[in-house]
Amino acid sequence: MTDLGADLFNRVAADYDRSVPFFATFGRRLVDWISPNPGTHVLDLGAGRGAVTAALLAADCSVLAGDASPAMLDFLRETLLTTDTRTLNTRTLNTRILDAHHLDLPDSSFDLILSGFLLHILDTDKAFTEIARVLKPGGVLAFSVPGHSTDGGWWATYGRIVDDFTRRIRDVPHHEPVTWPERADRAGLRHVDQTTTEVSFPIDGPEAHWSWLMSHGNRWLHDALPEPDRTAFRDHVLRSLREHHPTNGTTLIAGAEFHRVIKP
Numbered sequence: 001m002t003d004l005g006a007d008l009f010n011r012v013a014a015d016y017d018r019s020v021p022f023f024a025t026f027g028r029r030l031v032d033w034i035s036p037n038p039g040t041h042v043l044d045l046g047a048g049r050g051a052v053t054a055a056l057l058a059a060d061c062s063v064l065a066g067d068a069s070p071a072m073l074d075f076l077r078e079t080l081l082t083t084d085t086r087t088l089n090t091r092t093l094n095t096r097i098l099d100a101h102h103l104d105l106p107d108s109s110f111d112l113i114l115s116g117f118l119l120h121i122l123d124t125d126k127a128f129t130e131i132a133r134v135l136k137p138g139g140v141l142a143f144s145v146p147g148h149s150t151d152g153g154w155w156a157t158y159g160r161i162v163d164d165f166t167r168r169i170r171d172v173p174h175h176e177p178v179t180w181p182e183r184a185d186r187a188g189l190r191h192v193d194q195t196t197t198e199v200s201f202p203i204d205g206p207e208a209h210w211s212w213l214m215s216h217g218n219r220w221l222h223d224a225l226p227e228p229d230r231t232a233f234r235d236h237v238l239r240s241l242r243e244h245h246p247t248n249g250t251t252l253i254a255g256a257e258f259h260r261v262i263k264p
């Protein structure tokens, strides 16, 4: 999944979560769900522009915001380390460029690791092994991944379009479905809890919907395709929004799963 690494997120960083507070909303809900004790020192893995970090700071936690993309972390600092709050926040917020597959962090150093919309794009076995190493015994990992929503099957249609266009540049690998509890188990972690949640935002029609899709990880295929496939991909997605979306592309509807895992 190298297409979804730092290079892609450096390119989308300026537009990421600007048009609709999509990731910010899920970040707040993830932190609400975990309800960390004030003062907890938390690693936000794949922190991006700070969706989860902002909610953790609001809950009086101190945060190490780690991400592979320098551009995403630049925006996080710009937003969360404002002039007024810099003195306060530098006591509670630190940032670090890091790769979740090889964490440059000591063993058993965190009670809590949060990760918003990252683990599904990684080599999960490597990332879970590293997370298991860095968590203290009894420590908790909570993470979000995309989930089902009441979208009338539009995301499934979008997924089929993505697969069709991906086949123009490479094979679409078939993965046997592995559940999150199984993945956690393989790294010596124990899956203890999960929930689902959904958001719905008004959006200015199919073109705005497309721009939103291109402002985060979904952009990888657009950038990987040669012309004229790139234009055809856009046309197919716009047509699917006009014809197969429950509100003809005028609502952004998406779901997430939240998972909680502990290090025994």
Ligand SMILES: C[S@@+](CC[C@H](N)C(=O)[O-])C[C@H]1O[C@@H](n2cnc3c(N)ncnc32)[C@H](O)[C@@H]1O
Pocket (backbone or CB within 6 Å): 004, 005, 006, 009, 010, 023, 024, 027, 045, 046, 047, 048, 049, 050, 051, 052, 066, 067, 068, 069, 072, 098, 099, 100, 101, 115, 116, 117, 118, 122, 216, 217
């Ligand atoms: C979909 S964004 C989620 C950002 C943020 N957690 C949020 O909820 O908005 C995924 C983030 O993971 C980062 N990322 C991608 N691969 C990574 C890796 N191997 N290690 C650390 N961060 C990575 C990207 O740069 C990006 O900021």
